[in-house]
Amino acid sequence: MRTVPDVWFLPHTLNGEFLPDDRIYDQLPQWLDWLPLVTSAQTVQMGPDGKLNAEWGLGLEQTEAEQIGFAPKEPAQLLHQGRVLEIYCSYIAPEEGSSEGELYRRCMERARQLNLVPGDILFRKVFCYTRKDGDCWVHCVVRVPVRLPE
Numbered sequence: 001m002r003t004v005p006d007v008w009f010l011p012h013t014l015n016g017e018f019l020p021d022d023r024i025y026d027q028l029p030q031w032l033d034w035l036p037l038v039t040s041a042q043t044v045q046m047g048p049d050g051k052l053n054a055e056w057g058l059g060l061e062q063t064e065a066e067q068i069g070f071a072p073k074e075p076a077q078l079l080h081q082g083r084v085l086e087i088y089c090s091y092i093a094p095e096e097g098s099s100e101g102e103l104y105r106r107c108m109e110r111a112r113q114l115n116l117v118p119g120d121i122l123f124r125k126v127f128c129y130t131r132k133d134g135d136c137w138v139h140c141v142v143r144v145p146v147r148l149p150e
Contacts, residue, residue: 001084001146002084003082004061008077008078008079009041009077012028012057040125041057042100052104081123081143083145087144092138111146115148116146127140
């Protein structure tokens with residue numbers, strides 16, 4: 001558990017569908033100019049209907065954005081991080097489907113095992129993808145905002 005900076009997040013897909021918002025694609029070149037500070041990122045959040053909503057996009061820590069003088073515009077969102085359970089992981093990317101559901105479940109379960117109360121959102125920052133023996137590996141850090149029980 002640690003305290004981390006807030007993160008700017010520019011979504012471009014929701015549940016596998018590209019978002020039809022020109023404001024995203026107008027600023028995309030400026031975001032990509034700052035690779036590798038800008039990374040592939042994802043949020044996964046439980047909706048009121050009990051279904052997971054997974055958004056892929058780009059992420060940049062707020063402190064890094066300030067250091068380089070980068071000012072994201074809407075629809076970029078500033079995600080409050082604060083105290084988080086931080087889990088580093090590497091896994092084989094599924095050939096079909098997605099890994100969000102299992103990852104979300106495991107992270108929330110781990111927080112509860114540690115007697116922490118997790119928030120309802122997960123933030124995944126992807127460091128890189130590698131290939132080994134024909135498999136695509138994902139290397140990332142997952143953050144779940146947490147608090148102590150009352």
